[in-house]
Amino acid sequence: MNDTRIPLAGVIGSPVAHSRSPLVHGHWLRTYGIAGHYVPLHVEPGQLEEVVRSLPKMGFVGANITIPHKEQIMEIADQVTDRATLIGAANTLIFRPDGSILADNTDGYGFITNLHQAAPDWDPATGPAVVFGAGGASRAVIASLLEAGVPEILLSNRTRERADQFRSEFGSRIQVVDWVQVGNVIEQAALLVNTTSLGMVGKPRLRVPLDGLRSSTVVTDLVYTPLKTDMLQWAEDIGCTTVDGLGMLLHQAVPGFERWFGKRPEVDAATREAALA
Ligand code: ATR
Incomplete structure (x- = not known):
């Protein structure tokens, strides 16, 4: 039938x-x-x-x-x-x-596919990714970045133990950076990712100092309300390629x-x- x-x-x-x-x-x-x-x-x-x-x-x-x-x-x-x-x-x-x-x-597929589509010049092998946040969304991002061949991930989270846990699960390509120190490693980033809810409408602002950001860094935020977060605005103003969070939602x-x-x-x-x- x-x-x-x-x-x-x-x-x-x-x-x-x-x-x-x-x-x-x-x-x-x-x-x-x-x-x-x-x-x-x-x-x-x-x-x-x-x-x-x-x-x-x-x-x-x-x-x-x-x-x-x-x-x-x-x-x-x-x-x-x-x-x-x-x-x-x-x-x-x-x-x-x-x-x-x-x-x-x-989610990881959606993140990486969106990144490749929106920032076609980004080559995972060129350098470290700096990732803010070690919650549920971050797990998918980290797994997909490692699979894509990113040499090193500098991971920082308000609650350091969650980032340490990621290192023990995902291995030594993860380096944990103290949340209060993360501004100091921004200049090393080939890719910068915010996976926290900071900057979302109704949530506190992301207060990490971004002064060290280089214009060659690709910057992406998983937050998509607003589409252009303060972090993406800052990055855009200094000439970075920026990728908003809506694309990941669509690709996943x-x-x-x-x-x-x-x-x-x-x-x-x-x-x-x-x-x-
Ligand atoms: P999701 O599944 O969306 O990732 P989550 O697992 O609750 O949700 O993770 C939220 C992330 O945002 C975490 O990295 C969280 O940090 P903690 O692990 O320390 O909670 C981060 N986050 C949320 N509010 C924050 C704040 N006010 N300051 C710093 N980080 C914050």
Whole structure:
């Protein structure tokens, strides 16, 4: 019997109303004329397993996973990709025809693909990356930078123990720098990445002194509200190539869309516009 059901996908989180994923996937579905739907699903942690197990029976082919479920979903999935295991969290689920659930993490892919697209002259091998923050988002960034061949990562976090933990997990290419000292190593950066929430609307400002920044450094911020953070403005003013955080959000959505709906979508100006609507 042919399955003629329209494929469904969605984003599972709590809260989820602010998520831009429905705008992005909805834009791609319309652009490519695909009969499918992508919906926000507000799910509390206690209901996660029950909801996820019931979705394939309702015609869902997959889902994105966001706060606060990205770690818990690892226990529920039947299979977890190597990159999700390395990062310790998943953001993308594939519901297979046999009923099993595969959990993947596309954040690192999204980060590095966006960086290559937005800063095509950046060569990972040219020098160290300075990374602010050692939280969940940072794990994906660090894993992808190491895989891309960055020789050294100077990692700094307010809570130093979290950065030390990264060094023990990811190895000696990570050098931990005290949060209050990080201004002193900025001049070494071929790439500078902010993975903290500092600079986001409603959060404190990023107060790291950036005086040592060189104009040859590529500077990127995972924060995308606002699109142009103070850090990116500073970097732009001295002539650096800057990369905002929206591109990572868009690129991390690509592998899921392709698996669920059978079309590899383009990340272009129209996609950015759709995400900001
Ligand atoms: P995410 O998954 O978005 O990375 P997270 O795991 O809570 O969220 O990590 C948030 C990051 O922002 C951490 O690096 C955090 O530093 P701590 O590990 O010391 O908490 C950083 N961060 C948040 N608020 C901060 C602040 N006021 N000053 C410095 N760093 C801050």
